[in-house]
Amino acid sequence: MNTRGQRILLWTAPPAVALFALAYLVFPVFSPPLSPTLTPDQVAAFFRGNVTGILGVAILGNLIACALVPLFAVTAVQISRAATSSTVLTYAYVICVGVGTTAFILADYCWGMAAFRPERDPQLTSLLNDMAWFFFIAPVGTIMVQNLCFALSVYLDERPDPIFPRWVAHFNVATVVLLAPSAFSILYKSGPLAWNGPLSFTLRLTTFAVYIAVMFWALLRAVKYQGDDRVVLA
Amino acid sequence: MTALIRNPLTIVWALLTTVTIVSSLIALDGGAAHQINTTVTTAVLLIAAVKAYLVIRHFMEVRRAPVWLKATTSGWVVGLFTLLLSFYFASL
C-alpha cells in the first residue's frame, strides 16, 4: 500500500493555485472589486469596456473551477484515517466540497454570461453581476462545515500517533471564524461587510489562500508519515 | 383445464369482467349526453366499489387474513366510496 497516488494528486495543487492567482490578478472585476453601489447602467458600461478580460478569466475560471478538488480529496482520505466510529466526517466533507465547488462555478457562469453579450439590457447584466458576487462571496457555509469536519476528525482521533498536529485543527477552526463575515455581504452595499469590503473580500480571500497553503503543507506531512497505514474509506 | 375454469378465482374474474363491461355500457348508454347523471354515477361507483372489494378479498387473499387486515381494507373501500359519493352529491 503506497501513497504515491495521494502525493501525485497533492502536487497538482501548486499549479492550480498559480492559475487561480493568475485569474485573480488579471480579472478586471477584482481590480478593484466592483462596488455594489454601481447602478445597472454603470455595471453594463463596465462589462462593455472589459469584455476580453472578463470573458478570458471566466473561461479560465471555468476550466480550473475544480482544480483544487484533488487537494480536498486527499484531505478527505486523511480524515477517514482518523480513528473515529464512522466515516461520517469524510462523507460530510466530500459532499461539502461538491456543493461549494458548484457555487463557485455558478459565479463564474454569471460573469461569463454577462460578458458574452455585453449589449444586453443593463438590468440583466447587473443582475448577472449581482448573482455572480452572491455566489462568489456569500456561500461560505460549506467551507466552514468542511473545516469543522476536518478539525473534529483531528480532535476526536483516538490513535496514539496523531495524523495531524493539533494546531492544524485549531487553525481550521480559526478559518471558520474568519470566513463567516462574508455571508453578511448580502446585507450591505458599503462598508467593511459589503462584497468589496475588507472583511468580506480581502479577509476572505486571504484566509482562503493561507488555508490552502497550510493544508498543502500539513497534507504533505501527513501523507509522508502515512506509510503502510490502511485507509478506511467509503 | 376444467379445474382452472371451475377455480373460484376464475369465477370471480368472470364476474369482474362482466361488471366492467356492464358499467362501460351504462356509461355509454345513460351517459352518452355527457351531462350530470346521478344514476350512472351511483351505479358505476358502486360497481367499482364491489370490484375493488372482490379483488382485495379474493385475489389479495384478504379473505383468509387476520381481522385487522380485513377491517382496514374493507374500511378503505367503504370510507373511500362514501366520501366520493358524498362529495359528488354535495356538489350538485
Add this chain to the structure above:
Amino acid sequence: MTNVAEGVTPGVDNSRPDDSGRGHVPGDSSMWFFVIGDLLIFGVYFVGYMYFRGQNHELFLQSQARLNLDIGAINTVMLLTSSLFVALGTEAARAGNRVAALQRFWIALAFGAAFPLLKMFEWIPEICSGLTPGKNLFFMYYYVMTGIHLCHVALGLVIMCFILRHLKTSKAPKISFVETGATYWHMVDVLWLVLFALLYLMR
C-alpha cells in the same frame, strides 16, 4: 401486531398458510404497510379529484367526452386478467406446482405488459391533438393519476420478472416472496378499477 410477525416467518417453502383461527397475512407485512399507505394516498387523490370536479362539473364532463373509453375498458380487462393469472400462479406456487406457476406468471406478465402499450396508444393521439396536462384541470388529474399509476404498473412488471426468475432458479421458492409481489400487483389493479370509474365512467 403479533399476528403480523407470525405471518411472515421466512422460508415457509411450499407449506400452506395456516388457516387455523387468526388467519394469514399474504406476503411480507411491510408490503402491506406499503399497500395500505398507497391506497390511502391514492384515496386522497380520488377525493381531491371529486372535490374539484364538483367545482366545475361542466368542464370535467366536456373533457371526459374526449377520452377513449374503449381503450380504458380493454385495459381494465387486461389488468383484471393479469391479476387473475397472478392469483392462479400464486396458488400453483403454493401447491408446489412450479411448472404451472411459471406458466401462469408468464401469461400474467403478458397481459400486464399490454397495459402500458395500450396506454401509449391512448395517450399519444390525445397529446398530439392538444389534450396535454396543461389543457385544464381534468386533464391534469387524468395525466397525473394515470401517470403515477403507470409508474406503479412498470414497477409491478419488474417485480413480476423477479418472481419469474425466483420461481425458475431457486431450489425452494419462497412463497412469501411470491405473495408479496402478487399483493402489490393486485393493489395496482384495485387502483385502476377506481381510476377507471372516476375518469372514464362517472357522469
Add this chain to the structure above:
Amino acid sequence: MSGTVAMAPQPAAEHATSWRKNRKLDQWIAFWSVPFFFNLFGLVFVPLSWMMPPRSPGSTTPHIVDFMHSHNLLIACVILTLAYGLAPVSNACYLMQVRRMSVSPAFRYSMMIGAITGAIVGMLFPMFCFGLGAFRPGYNSGVLTMLYDFGYLAFIGSLGCFCVMWMAFALAIILDENGILPKWLGYYTIWQYVTELMAAPVWIVKTGPFAWNGLMTFWFAMTLYVPWQIIVYVCIYRAIKNQPEAELDNASPELRPKTVEFRSGTSA
C-alpha cells in the same frame, strides 16, 4: 447559533468524562446538528422570509414586487448561506447507516451525488433568487417576477436529484439484510420520492391544486414529507444507538469481527 451552543456545555459539564469518552461521538455530533439545521431551515423559509408556504404563482405584479423587496429575505439569505453547509452533515449522517447495510456501495454513492446536486439547485439558488430581488430594489418588475418564478420553481420543482437520492435510500433499506433500518421505512421513502415526481405539474399550471402552492403538489406532499423527515430521524437515532461497539470503525482489533474486514479494505 447561540441556542445550542449555550445548551451544550451543561450536560457536558455533568458527565464530562462519559460524554467525551463516547465511542460514537463523531456520529452523535453529526446527528445533533440535524435538528439544529432543520430548525434554522424552517426558520429561514417560514417565519423569516414568508417564502413558505408558497405564494401564489398567479400573484399580481405589484404583489410580487412588494414581496421581492422585503428586507427579511436578505436576512434569511444570510442565515441560509451560513447554515447550508449543515445539509451535507445530515446527509452524511444518514449515509453512515446505509454504509452499514448489506447493499452495494453504489447506493450510498448515488445518494451522495444526489445530495451534492440537490443542495445548490434546491436550496441555495432559490434563496438567492429572492435575495437578489431584495438586494437591489432598482430592478424593473420584469426581472423581479422572473426571479420570483425561478426561485419557487427551483425550490419546489427540483425533482430528479432528490428523487434519485431517496430512491437509492428506499431501495437500500428494502434490500438490506442487516436490519439496520425498518423495512416499512423503505416503503414510506418510496412515497416520499413519488411525491417528488408529483410536483412536476408545477411547471405547467399557475392556479388550482397542481400549481406550486396547490393542494396536491404542495400541501399534500408536505403532509407526507414532514412526518417522514421526523420518522427517518428517529430511526437513524435508534440505528446509531443500537450499533454494537464491536462494529465501530474505531473498535479495538480484538473486538472487531472478521466480517468487517472486507468493508475497510479500500486502498490509499
